[in-house]
Amino acid sequence: MNHKSLVIFFSRPDENYNVGDTKVGNTEILAKNLAEYLSADTFAIVPQEKYPADYQSCVEKATEEKDADARPAYIGEVENFDDYDTIFLGYPIWWGDLPMIVYTFLENHDFSGKTVIPFNTHEGSGNAGTFEALKAKLSTANVIGNGFNISGIKAREEEGKEKITSWAKELGY
Ligand SMILES: Cc1cc2nc3c(=O)[nH]c(=O)nc-3n(C[C@H](O)[C@H](O)[C@H](O)COP(=O)(O)O)c2cc1C
Incomplete structure (x- = not known):
């Protein structure tokens, strides 16, 4: 099958x-x-208000956003979102959850009928239940349960590249 994929x-x-x-x-x-690997287009969710550069301040800001169930704004928009049938969705785990800005993006788009394939980086929490959370959130999409996760430090290495490409290959991409 021919997929039109967006990362x-x-x-x-x-x-x-x-x-x-x-x-x-x-x-x-x-x-x-x-x-x-996929020869796919990409879209980066870039915050309108940059997160603090130092880790501790960023942690504090992320805590505030999570406590408030905030929906931080991002810059720009995906062109022709409706044309893609397959969305690979990548994010870091923040406080055992998706960063709030990812929820902003999800709520701004209609994922009905699309295949959504999650992947994430973390430093110990694995997928932290986010694959299930995405299934519940995007109930009209086909969110696959066997997403990919890897520690942030390994994601930067050759091993990360090899693992994510072999995972995509196993899924048939
Ligand atoms: C605000 C914040 C909260 C985080 N919370 C978690 C967490 O709950 N569990 C975890 O394993 N890692 C946590 N991390 C680590 C990140 O998930 C990890 O460093 C990730 O690879 C960052 O990806 P990025 O460089 O693409 O932003 C957190 C990092 C930040 C900055």
């Missing part, structure tokens, strides 16, 4: 747990490797 991701550069100060976030590296 959507949120990822934050700068200081992070286990990886120090980075120019490109862990999930972004993984997402770009996946998109290259």
Whole structure:
């Protein structure tokens, strides 16, 4: 079957747990490797208000957003979202959940009938129940349960590239 796939991701550069100060976030590296393998388009969810560069301040900001169930705004929009039948959705785990800005994106789009394939990076929490959360949230889409997750530090290495491409291959992409 021919798929028209789009890789959507949120990822934050700068200081992070286990990886120090980075120019490109862990999930972004993984997402770009996946998109290259798939020859797919990408869309980065970029916050209108940049997250703090230092890890501790970012953690505090993310806590505030989660406590408030906030929907932070992002920049730009996917062109021709309706044309894609398959959405690979990448994100870091923040407080055992999707970052709130990813919910903003999900709620702004109609995923009906699309296949949604989640992947994430973390530093210990695995997928943290987010694959199930996505299934509940996007009830009119086909969210697959066997998404991909890897630690942020490994996502940056060759191993991350190999693992995500073999996972996509196993799924038939
Ligand atoms: C605000 C914040 C909250 C986080 N919460 C968790 C968590 O609950 N569980 C976990 O395993 N990792 C957590 N992490 C670590 C990130 O999931 C991990 O560093 C991820 O690879 C970051 O991806 P990115 O560089 O693409 O943003 C958190 C990181 C931040 C900045």
